[in-house]
Amino acid sequence: MRATDPQILDAIKNVLREDIVIHSQNELFEKVKQKLSSKDEALQVSAERMRRVAKKYGVKVKVHSRKGKEIKTCPFCGKDLQDVVSNDLFGRSTTIGKVCKTCRFEIGIGRTPARYIFRR
Numbered sequence: 001m002r003a004t005d006p007q008i009l010d011a012i013k014n015v016l017r018e019d020i021v022i023h024s025q026n027e028l029f030e031k032v033k034q035k036l037s038s039k040d041e042a043l044q045v046s047a048e049r050m051r052r053v054a055k056k057y058g059v060k061v062k063v064h065s066r067k068g069k070e071i072k073t074c075p076f077c078g079k080d081l082q083d084v085v086s087n088d089l090f091g092r093s094t095t096i097g098k099v100c101k102t103c104r105f106e107i108g109i110g111r112t113p114a115r116y117i118f119r120r
């Protein structure tokens, strides 16, 4: 059975009750899956859905990025990212990053998410 948002959020909260910080999405995912399968039947969830639910319901998620292929859509809500434009010293406008207008996720230009940190 597919886990509902409240079930996923509950599992995340249970994990963060034991650990203040979880240092990677994989670690949280493994622990959340454990919580969701301790019931009678295992509830299905994907790492991506877990990440989205965490952010949506106010879990503090920090994104560390690394050089890499740019992403076009927000890793939290799937919306298209917009350019962040800044004027340089010479008055020219340069794109310095990408932002999601919906959830305020931001990332530098030419960077890709490398690690997600989850906090209580």
Ligand SMILES: [Zn+2]
Pocket: 074, 075, 076, 077, 078, 079, 100, 101, 102, 103, 104, 105
């Ligand atoms: Zn977003």
